[in-house]
Amino acid sequence: MDVDYGPLTGLIGNWTGDKGMDISPDPEGIEENPYYETIEFRAAGDLKNYESQHLAIVSYHQVVKRKSNDEVFHDQVGYWLWDAGSQAVMQTLTIPRGVCVTAGGGALGSRPVVLGVRAKLGDADWGIAQSPFMRDNASTVAFEHRLTIDGDTLLYVETTTLEIYGRRFEHTDQNALMRS
Numbered sequence: 001m002d003v004d005y006g007p008l009t010g011l012i013g014n015w016t017g018d019k020g021m022d023i024s025p026d027p028e029g030i031e032e033n034p035y036y037e038t039i040e041f042r043a044a045g046d047l048k049n050y051e052s053q054h055l056a057i058v059s060y061h062q063v064v065k066r067k068s069n070d071e072v073f074h075d076q077v078g079y080w081l082w083d084a085g086s087q088a089v090m091q092t093l094t095i096p097r098g099v100c101v102t103a104g105g106g107a108l109g110s111r112p113v114v115l116g117v118r119a120k121l122g123d124a125d126w127g128i129a130q131s132p133f134m135r136d137n138a139s140t141v142a143f144e145h146r147l148t149i150d151g152d153t154l155l156y157v158e159t160t161t162l163e164i165y166g167r168r169f170e171h172t173d174q175n176a177l178m179r180s
C-alpha cells in the first residue's frame with residue numbers, strides 16, 4: 001500500500017533558496033551571514049514502533065553556503081516523521097558539531113501547511129543531546145522550527161537558543177525556497 005505522508009507530503013522533493021539569513025554568535029557580538037542552500041527531502045517509507053506507533057518517514061539533507069565565500073558553513077541531516085495515530089509531527093536532526101535534537105509538535109492547515117516543532121534541553125519529552133564539550137562551552141538549550149509549505153514555496157524560521165560566551169543567544173536562521 002502507498003505510504004500516506006500526511007502533512008509531510010508537500011515537503012518531498014528538492015528545494016533551493018538564496019534568501020537565507022543566519023544570525024549566529026561571535027565572541028564580540030553577533031555575526032550576520034546571508035546564505036543560499038539546497039534541501040533534499042526524500043520519501044523514506046514507513047515503519048512501526050512497538051508494533052503500534054505507525055510513522056511515515058521523510059528524510060532530508062540540508063547544505064548551506066555563505067554568500068560571501070560560497071563555502072559550506074552548515075550541514076544537517078535528519079527526519080521528519082508523521083504519526084497519524086496521534087496527529088503528531090516530529091523532527092529529529094543532527095549537525096556535525098556533536099549536537100542532536102528530537103523535536104515534537106504538529107501540523108496546521110492544508111494550503112499552506114504549517115509544521116511546528118520544538119525541543120528543550122532536559123525536557124523529558126522533546127530533548128537535546130550534545131557532546132560534553134558543547135554542553136560546557138556552547139550549549140544548545142532550546143530549539144524551535146516553523147516551516148510553511150505552500151505548493152512550490154517553502155519558508156522556514158528556526159531559533160536555536162545557545163548558552164555561549166557567557167550569555168544566552170538566539171541563533172536564528174530563515175530562508176525562502178522554491179521546489180527545483
Ligand code: HEM
Binds near residue numbers: 022025
Ligand atoms: C541554516 C542553519 C544554520 C546555519 C547557517 C548555522 C550557522 C552557524 C554559524 C555561522 C555559527 C557561528 C560559528 C561558526 O562560524 O562556525 C553557528 C554556531 C552554532 N550553531 Fe548554527 N547554524 C544553523 C543551524 C543550527 C542548528 C539547527 C543548531 C542546533 C540545533 C545549531 C547549533 C549551533 C551551535 C551549538 C553553535 C555554536 C558553536 C560555536 O560557535 O562554538 N546551528 N551556526
